[in-house]
Amino acid sequence: MVRSSIALIGVLIVASLSFGQDNGSVNGTVVDGSGTTVKGATVYAQPMDRPMASVVPQATTDRNGAFTISKLDYGRYSLSAAKPDEGYPELDFAFYTGFHAKLVVIELSVQHRSARVALRLGKKAGILKGTVADAVTGRPLNADVEFRWVSEPQNFLSGSGLANAQFRILVPSDVPITMVVSLDGYENWSYKSDKGSAKDAVLLLPGQDLNLDIRLQPKQ
Numbered sequence: 455m456v457r458s459s460i461a462l463i464g465v466l467i468v469a470s471l472s473f474g475q476d477n478g479s480v481n482g483t484v485v486d487g488s489g490t491t492v493k494g495a496t497v498y499a500q501p502m503d504r505p506m507a508s509v510v511p512q513a514t515t516d517r518n519g520a521f522t523i524s525k526l527d528y529g530r531y532s533l534s535a536a537k538p539d540e541g542y543p544e545l546d547f548a549f550y551t552g553f554h555a556k557l558v559v560i561e562l563s564v565q566h567r568s569a570r571v572a573l574r575l576g577k578k579a580g581i582l583k584g585t586v587a588d589a590v591t592g593r594p595l596n597a598d599v600e601f602r603w604v605s606e607p608q609n610f611l612s613g614s615g616l617a618n619a620q621f622r623i624l625v626p627s628d629v630p631i632t633m634v635v636s637l638d639g640y641e642n643w644s645y646k647s648d649k650g651s652a653k654d655a656v657l658l659l660p661g662q663d664l665n666l667d668i669r670l671q672p673k674q
């Protein structure tokens with residue numbers, strides 16, 4: 455799956471001074487829109503000043519909404535929290551937030567080896583649910599899909615592993631997006647709608663579900 459990029463603007467968090475360590479750490483809490491701490495959220499520390507060669511450092515919040523990410527190389531990190539199973543997307547994807555999202559940024563160094571932050575989950579996404587199958591035989595299919603913002607066509611999410619035979623996909627809420635499903639040997643399927651401001655685009659409210667049973671027509 456191809457991940458979209460994001461322009462990051464953040465507020466530098468003042469870090470505490472610590473000695474006797476070879477690397478840094480960040481800790482803090484995650485809350486929702488009402489200020490309630492969130493158990494089971496995933497916190498990501500995305501490196502900003504070097505390429506990420508492996509998995510993005512991350513941690514899961516405990517029952518008190520607390521987390522710690524240790525053994526971080528010195529440098530700058532953007533921090534974000536997500537809980538996809540409850541509809542909260544990963545905020546370091548521009549696809550969900552646009553290109554001008556403001557994420558918390560920290561900098562770890564020999565002088566400032568640790569930081570403490572408070573993170574807030576973003577707005578809930580819309581949720582697409584449904585199935586993909588051959589229109590003639592009914593055979594389940596795993597297809598490719600591409601989403602694009604109508605207002606910012608360069609802001610997209612695409613790839614395989616999204617529109618599987620049975621799928622659940624988070625899409626940005628309150629934002630019209632186009633949706634095209636494709637697979638070798640089949641005609642492309644495009645989402646169609648006759649809604650005025652969102653004609654032929656998916657437009658969902660925060661937390662709203664839309665069920666789609668997609669049937670792909672074999673090419674003649």
